[in-house]
Amino acid sequence: MSFIRSMPARGPLEAMFVLLTIGAIFATFLSRRRVRARAPLPPGPPGIPFVGNVLDVPHLQPWVASWNLSSQYGDVISFSTLGQTTIVLNSVAAASDLLGKRSSKYSSRPGPVVSISQILGLDWSLAFMPYDNHWRRARRLFWQHFHPNVVGQWQASQALESRRFLRCLIDSQADIEYTTKLSLSRSLLSMACGVPAEEVGSSFVDLLNDVEVNVSEAFSPAVLALPWLRRLPAWCPGGYWQRKLEGWKLIAQRALELPFGAARNVKNGGDAKPTILSILSGAQGENEQENTTALTKSITATAFLAGTDTTAVTLLGFVCAMLLYPDVQKCAQEELDAVVGPNRLPQFTDRASLPYVNAVVKEALRWHNVAPLGIPHNCSAEDEYRGWRIPKGATVMVNVWGIMHDPEHYLNPEVFDPGRFLKDGKLNEDILDPATVMFGSGRRICPGRHFADNSLFINIASLLHVFDIKPAVDERGATIPVKYSMTSGLVSMVEPFECSFQPRSTAAEALIRDEFDDE
């Protein structure tokens, strides 16, 4: 104040200017203090001025880079890219604390995910909806067909499709990726819409492949971290995304219409067993018919898209592992021979007596992770965790791959070893169950997880019971080497490999044909 008093009074305007300047300096000082007093973001690489961690977000397999960074920065890491904060959770504890225990704050999808899904025309999918009443309604309707007390009703159809799968493999030794996706598409579409298997052909598998490529590219970490990329005009160098997004809309529309359309075509001729479609259609009120039809369409299409690829890719990972770890195959076959015997195929009722096969199912989920960073969640209100600030609007991802390959949970994590889940011939409850991580967390946890588990069990048990899964040979009779590697993207595939399915005996071959012919 003495400074003000000592100033020569030159006029009211100058005095006002000086007071405003001092006020501004004081306000800036206070706001700086306030910012400093706020908790810091979780630790992470320092980044570069203005653009932050743009160069720290690798395009290929970002889950590996994030996991490697955790040795330096800990299990909760933050990245900032042009004002967008992304938090990666590298431990079960952090994932369960935030996405599980505080799920009211972490159950929406990030703005970029919601808007990309809108631009793509995939906003009808439950997986990409924001956390609102529409999601709640759709999720409730979806869950009523998949909760643990009702998934048993789909087991007969899952078992039938697994037998058809064996038959396809023995008949054609066809491309394993195609056959697996076809088989699971048939299982999903029969359950969801009552579409008979013979109506489900290559157009469905092509559609799945198109959606998979789109989703992986459109929701890549680069686009999520730099959401403005998708707003660039098509003629700009970065307008690549814009051009792509336009093309993808058509595929999203086909994905919504194809299952429903296929069901409509067979409505009169199809068998009369209840399906998701028939149950939902029967439940609709007259006045909201249009609305409910849209919802029914979206629920059946979501079940097809979300359920087929994820399970197919996990099965493909298992087949690849059987080529690389023949001893595991042998162990499982010995158990199946002892429990199931040579005269029939495995059934769901055998499951409790097959601990090793159950351990193979767990290891298949752990070894190849179809969604290595899960599906991103959004922090919808400013939060504080372990003294760090999680800003409103931050994207939060769980490093599923990192946790599934953490040597603290799983010794020699890169090895496919179902024995890690067993103790004294029983499943060891002390080992982290991959299902508690692989299917996500909190209110968005995968609603198809019990169905997927049944699907994996019946297919894995049946394949091992009747086939020796072996590397393919080339035209000169030399074994084609097998190498396991994962692709990058929201959905991670197993890189293509070749293999052959040889019936374990003539009895096994007869079993595949007889069992299937009985239907």
Ligand code: HEM
């Ligand atoms: C091995 C197979 C599967 C894996 C690994 C898997 C994994 C996941 C993951 C990680 C999520 C995101 C969870 C989160 O946001 O925290 C998810 C969501 C979802 N999954 Fe699955 N899933 C599988 C099979 C299935 C099946 C068979 C269905 C349906 C029949 C299904 C339907 C869905 C749906 C609808 C969502 C979105 C849920 C929401 O956002 O509210 N999934 N799944």
